[in-house]
Amino acid sequence: MRGEFPALHQSVYEDTPLVYLDNAATTQKPQVVLDRMARYYAHENSNVHRGVHKLSQDATDAFEEARQSVADLINAPSSDQVIFTRGCTESLNLVAQTFARPQLGPDDTVVVTHMEHHSNIVPWQMACEATGATLKVWPIHDDGTLDMEAGRQLLAEETFLLAMGHVSNALGTIHPVASIIDTAHAHGVPVVIDGAQSMAHLPVDVQALDADFYAFSGHKMFGPTGIGVLYGKYDLLDGLPPYHGGGDMIDEVSFDGTTYADLPHRLEAGTPHIAGVIGLGAAARFVRELDHEAVHAHEEDVLQYAHEQLAAIDGLRLVGTAPEKTSVCSFVFDDIHPYDAGTILDRLGLAVRTGHHCTQPLMERLDLPGTIRASFALYNTRQDVDRLVEGLDRVQTMFG
Amino acid sequence: MADASSTIDERARAIVDDFSLFDDWIGRYEYLIEIGKKLPPMDDALKTDATRIHGCQSKVWIHTARDRDRMTMQGDSDAMITKGLAGLLIRVLDDQPPEAVREADLSFIDDIGMREHLSSTRNNGLHSMIEQIRTRAARLAESAEPASDSAVSSSNA
Numbered sequence: 001m002r003g004e005f006p007a008l009h010q011s012v013y014e015d016t017p018l019v020y021l022d023n024a025a026t027t028q029k030p031q032v033v034l035d036r037m038a039r040y041y042a043h044e045n046s047n048v049h050r051g052v053h054k055l056s057q058d059a060t061d062a063f064e065e066a067r068q069s070v071a072d073l074i075n076a077p078s079s080d081q082v083i084f085t086r087g088c089t090e091s092l093n094l095v096a097q098t099f100a101r102p103q104l105g106p107d108d109t110v111v112v113t114h115m116e117h118h119s120n121i122v123p124w125q126m127a128c129e130a131t132g133a134t135l136k137v138w139p140i141h142d143d144g145t146l147d148m149e150a151g152r153q154l155l156a157e158e159t160f161l162l163a164m165g166h167v168s169n170a171l172g173t174i175h176p177v178a179s180i181i182d183t184a185h186a187h188g189v190p191v192v193i194d195g196a197q198s199m200a201h202l203p204v205d206v207q208a209l210d211a212d213f214y215a216f217s218g219h220k221m222f223g224p225t226g227i228g229v230l231y232g233k234y235d236l237l238d239g240l241p242p243y244h245g246g247g248d249m250i251d252e253v254s255f256d257g258t259t260y261a262d263l264p265h266r267l268e269a270g271t272p273h274i275a276g277v278i279g280l281g282a283a284a285r286f287v288r289e290l291d292h293e294a295v296h297a298h299e300e301d302v303l304q305y306a307h308e309q310l311a312a313i314d315g316l317r318l319v320g321t322a323p324e325k326t327s328v329c330s331f332v333f334d335d336i337h338p339y340d341a342g343t344i345l346d347r348l349g350l351a352v353r354t355g356h357h358c359t360q361p362l363m364e365r366l367d368l369p370g371t372i373r374a375s376f377a378l379y380n381t382r383q384d385v386d387r388l389v390e391g392l393d394r395v396q397t398m399f400g
Numbered sequence: 401m402a403d404a405s406s407t408i409d410e411r412a413r414a415i416v417d418d419f420s421l422f423d424d425w426i427g428r429y430e431y432l433i434e435i436g437k438k439l440p441p442m443d444d445a446l447k448t449d450a451t452r453i454h455g456c457q458s459k460v461w462i463h464t465a466r467d468r469d470r471m472t473m474q475g476d477s478d479a480m481i482t483k484g485l486a487g488l489l490i491r492v493l494d495d496q497p498p499e500a501v502r503e504a505d506l507s508f509i510d511d512i513g514m515r516e517h518l519s520s521t522r523n524n525g526l527h528s529m530i531e532q533i534r535t536r537a538a539r540l541a542e543s544a545e546p547a548s549d550s551a552v553s554s555s556n557a
């Protein structure tokens with residue numbers, strides 16, 4: 001598996017072999033994705049949906065095939081329900097601006113959890129500010145799980161919409177989204193799921209979840225940057241007004257008025273990130289073809305091992321100890337600043353993330369300036385954890 | 401405190417000499433941390449929004465004030481590496497004429513193997529610290545008035 005990811009095989013700072021533990025920020029790309037994108041630029045490059053010529057036909061076919069691959073991966077009923085965006089952030093903004101904002105009023109409430117990524121907070125804040133609606137926060141427990149009782153109460157009140165992550169990027173908590181969506185629907189509340197952190201780790205079936213919208217980024221699931229997806233239920237997507245105006249999204253344009261194209265093109269103005277879409281299609285097939293049981297067992301083993309090894313370190317505290325987690329270990333030292341630890345780990349070839357992880361409200365709730373976060377992917381091993389533990393030992397020697 | 405009779409360049413050269421005693425990065429980092437630890441303590445009253453340097457993962461404060469024709473500096477950070485970086489700047493720039501601080505050549509940071517901290521995208525604040533110090537030095541150089549970076553800090557200075 002590691003052999004398929006060229007970026008893993010390099011040294012940093014002259015001759016220190018890299019250990020990449022920042023997968024929640026972005027994953028590395030397998031050779032099949034790189035090759036597919038290179039092939040597009042080398043042999044198929046041309047604009048899509050427009051040309052009558054052979055190259056444009058080929059590029060359009062590859063582009064729409066990629067849409068089908070993504071639809072297959074998440075079990076969307078139709079590829080028309082897969083909208084390409086620049087990333088998870090744009091997908092969430094799209095829903096906030098075209099679904100929420102036109103319907104929200106001063107008496108309405110949007111609910112987000114206390115552990116959302118800023119990308120799943122700020123778009124809702126903006127929609128609420130523009131309409132006078134209220135943003136309410138679903139509280140959490142100290143271990144990084146949701147306060148279910150409080151959530152049920154919020155959903156039972158007059159709530160217009162619930163927006164929540166499937167998996168927390170800062171703590172790794174896997175939320176029970178299927179049952180939460182059930183409860184929300186019982187109260188007539190539609191649910192937007194931020195799936196940025198789930199795609200590389202969990203099988204996602206949008207129909208089984210009954211999610212109304214599901215957003216994610218290509219680059220966190222072994223695909224390229226600059227491309228993401230918004231899935232939505234057909235009727236909901238079909239009811240959305242256009243988001244951006246321009247080429248590709250129209251049916252007919254005249255100065256007396258313009259009519260718009262059907263889904264999915266209506267929500268995809270302008271020349272899309274064609275290479276990105278085609279690369280994402282390759283990533284979707286890569287993920288779909290994985291032996292999911294084996295990958296899950298391996299990731300679970302590395303996570304458990306990391307938990308044990310880290311918990312045994314004096315002066316280190318794990319942050320986020322929910323029973324259901326993906327491959328994220330966030331932790332702090334009693335008396336070492338995360339930034340100091342991260343700087344030394346970096347010099348030792350260990351790529352971790354330090355800071356607030358774009359979850360400032362969560363950090364404030366946990367009363368932390370930030371954490372050190374090691375996030376694993378399917379190619380990480382117990383040896384990587386050993387290197388991390390060695391590195392932390394060095395950190396403690398230097399700052400102890 | 402720094403010796404007021406030495407120039408910025410002389411002090412920078414002394415630091416480069418000190419760092420050249422270490423042949424690996426671990427030694428250099430340990431020495432940087434030592435420099436931070438040796439910084440004279442900064443009065444908590446000076447740690448205000450006006451003295452806070454933004455753009456870092458850790459908290460950093462640099463307080464500057466005028467002492468006759470010189471600019472004096474104090475600094476602190478809650479992270480030790482950042483405090484060491486602040487300490488480097490203070491060792492070199494404290495108690496120097498603001499005109500000299502404004503124009504100072506700080507390439508010694510490169511020469512002591514800390515180049516990776518210089519990039520403006522590193523989030524460690526070194527870049528912001530330097531920018532802020534230079535801005536304040538320029539302001540002091542241009543005004544004859546006794547000046548400080550804020551009303552709060554000058555009344556406490």
Ligand SMILES: Cc1ncc(COP(=O)(O)O)c(C=O)c1O
Nearest residue numbers: 087088089117119169194196217
């Ligand atoms: C949970 C979560 N939501 C949203 C995002 C935003 O993704 P992107 O920056 O790719 O749009 C991220 C990425 O950091 C994330 O981890």
